Amino acid sequence: MQMTESLNNYGKVLYELNISPESAAGARELLEKVPQVSEVLSSPVVSLAAKQRVVDRIFPREIHNFMKILCRYHKAGEAQEIFKAYQEYYNEKNNILNATLSYVVLPTEEQLTGIKRFLCRQYHVKDVAFQLQEEKDLVGGFTLRVDDQEIDYSLKGKINALQQKLTWR
Missing domain, CATH: 3.40.30 (Glutaredoxin)
Structure with a gap:
């Protein structure tokens, strides 16, 4: 599946925020293993405040703000692809x-x-x-x-x- 420019840009932003590869990989793994998390974070029925509480409880502290922004701009459903784009960009830069x-x-x-x-x-x-x-x-x-x-x-x-x-x- 080809990543969009938007997802690649989010991946680059994540890199520019100096997020550790371990935190990004941990978040990606969590989203892969527990698809319900992605469903909740991308659901239009769940309030932004509730999504932010979920983020605070289960994601590495280092990426709380980033995940909250994804929720605010309705990109949380694409978080796995964004973390993949981050990893590819990280690898390229390193x-x-x-x-x-x-x-x-x-x-x-x-x-x-x-x-x-x-x-x-x-x-x-x-x-x-x-x-x-x-x-x-x-x-x-x-x-x-x-x-x-x-x-x-x-x-x-x-x-x-x-x-x-x-x-x-």
């Missing part, structure tokens, strides 16, 4: 690469460290933020996706490449 690792069997810490080292050298960054996702149809191995590039180390990819070679002959 030379951290966003990468998606699709796997059949979750790699060990040692394997993840090796993949991270490879990506740091390849893309000249200081760190990598992985989004991990299980994909059983890869058969074995893994794929790495960075922006619009994909590096395929999966058995499915190797089988497809072999089939393509054989059909060309």
Whole structure:
């Protein structure tokens, strides 16, 4: 899903407020795990005062004012996307690469460290933020996706490449 310029701007504002990545991640995780919170904060039936009390009770203190502004301007329903935009902007500003690792069997810490080292050298960054996702149809191995590039180390990819070679002959 493509983020709107408005959501990206809110993410940048959150960054400019020097909100810690831990607070933003904590708030995003809370909204993901308890969708009722987002429903309450974005409901037109719930008063602004009630929404502000909810924010004060459950969110990290560091982002209270920001969350209250989202409620006031009817953007609380998009808070997860805003926190995602913040994280992407934070990573960009701090030379951290966003990468998606699709796997059949979750790699060990040692394997993840090796993949991270490879990506740091390849893309000249200081760190990598992985989004991990299980994909059983890869058969074995893994794929790495960075922006619009994909590096395929999966058995499915190797089988497809072999089939393509054989059909060309």
